[in-house]
Every structure is written in structure tokens, then in C-alpha cells.
Amino acid sequence: MIRIRSIARIAALSGLCLLAPAARAEVPANGQAYLDAALASVESLLRLYDGKGALPRLSDPVDGKVLADVWNVPAILGKAPYGAADLPALHDIVQKQTRVLQVYALFQPGQGRKEPDLAANAVEFQDELTRARVFLLKAAGGTLSAINDFSFRLKEEDKTEARAQGLRQMRLGLQEIVVGAALALRGAGLSDANRLLIAQAFAENAGGIAAALAPPDRNALVGALQAVSPTLKPEAQKAVAEFASVVAAAPCEGFCKVN
Numbered sequence: 001m002i003r004i005r006s007i008a009r010i011a012a013l014s015g016l017c018l019l020a021p022a023a024r025a026e027v028p029a030n031g032q033a034y035l036d037a038a039l040a041s042v043e044s045l046l047r048l049y050d051g052k053g054a055l056p057r058l059s060d061p062v063d064g065k066v067l068a069d070v071w072n073v074p075a076i077l078g079k080a081p082y083g084a085a086d087l088p089a090l091h092d093i094v095q096k097q098t099r100v101l102q103v104y105a106l107f108q109p110g111q112g113r114k115e116p117d118l119a120a121n122a123v124e125f126q127d128e129l130t131r132a133r134v135f136l137l138k139a140a141g142g143t144l145s146a147i148n149d150f151s152f153r154l155k156e157e158d159k160t161e162a163r164a165q166g167l168r169q170m171r172l173g174l175q176e177i178v179v180g181a182a183l184a185l186r187g188a189g190l191s192d193a194n195r196l197l198i199a200q201a202f203a204e205n206a207g208g209i210a211a212a213l214a215p216p217d218r219n220a221l222v223g224a225l226q227a228v229s230p231t232l233k234p235e236a237q238k239a240v241a242e243f244a245s246v247v248a249a250a251p252c253e254g255f256c257k258v259n
Contacts, residue, residue: 038070053109082142084150090143101132123189130194137201141208151255199239206246
């Protein structure tokens, strides 16, 4: 079963209950329900594979359709811009999608194994992991934008240290997702096609990813991608360069200024 850890503590610290009702939401009204239904189908599929030492694959004609549903960006995320009112939904979506990624990244084929073989899983399940990372980069970018909008909408009396700490924790979790995708580009055995998908996802979501990141974190992320760029094909290199250009030009406003 895909287990979802509660985010109630972070949400409480962040004060998400203070979201302005007038804020425009861009996540589809039924996006979370669509994801929940897709996750239920994936969980049913996973039960069929219990004890078989395997997982559902995108390449399978039947399993692939079930998995594609869980990564249906238009149906679940809609499109930017995302604002403060989207933050609870986006955070929930990110958390659930992270669990899907972990199913493949932490797969253990035999009962006797104490630790998953992360390197082997990264190669064996690279198509599924890439789709998960591409989705999560868009979701993380949207959530970081929403965090920034939320920080702009807070009244002075609501800008408490406890709330700032809650937002920092949320941002840190999103940074880990983004950095994980950057590190995946360096993985041995990752196909050029999957490298391109990840690089393009960075380029397409550069503005959102940069929105709430502090300048040192922005620079570190750009540096990590530029370091791997020479190993990429020209089209993927172009996407990395586009990401770096957008991040360099992005203003540091709102929560970006909070370290």
C-alpha cells in the first residue's frame, strides 16, 4: 500500500488556514479526487504484483494506462499560475506523488534483502521514475510559487516565526525533490530520452522552482545542473541553459528573502 504521512503539523505551523478566500486557484477543482482515484487503481495493481518480485511497468499495455493516469498533469495539476489558495492542494499532491516515486526507487524484490538497491532500481525503473520526477518538478515549482504568494498575502501580525519555520520546512522538502531530480541526471544508465525529459521539465518550471528559493539554493541548483550538462545531448543542454537563464533573471521577492 502507498502510505501517506500526515502533513497536519507542517500545515498548522505554516498557517494554511489563513489563505485568502479571494485568491485565484488554478489547480482543477477535481484534481485531488482524480489523483486519489488514480492512486487507488495503482494500489490495486500493486497488490496483483505482491510476492512476484516485480512492479507495474509503463511499457506494459495494461499497466501503462493505469500508471499514466497517476501522472496526468492536466487533470491533476492544471496549469500555472498557482497562488496561495492552491497551496494545500499542491502540497497534498506532492506528498502523494512522492510516495509513488518511492515505490519504484525503494523496491526490494526479495524478502531477504535488508536494503533496496537504489542504483539498480534507478536503471531498471528509469521510465517510471522519470515520469514521476517530471510530474514532481512541475508540482514542486507550482508549490514554491504558491508559498511565495502565500507569504505576500500574510498580514504583518500573522508573520510569526512559527509560521516562517513551517514554510521553511515545506520549502526544504520541495528542494529535496528538485535536487533529487538534478542528481538523477547524473545517474549511470539513464537513457538520453529520459535525461531530456528531466532537463526539459527543469526548463519548463524554472520560474516556479526559483520563486521561493533563497539565492544560495538557486545558485547551488544551477551549479549542479551545469556540472552535468556536458554529459547531455545538445537538446538537453539547451534546456539546462534555459533553466539557468530564467533562474538568474528571476527576482528575489517574498519568501525568497527568507533563509
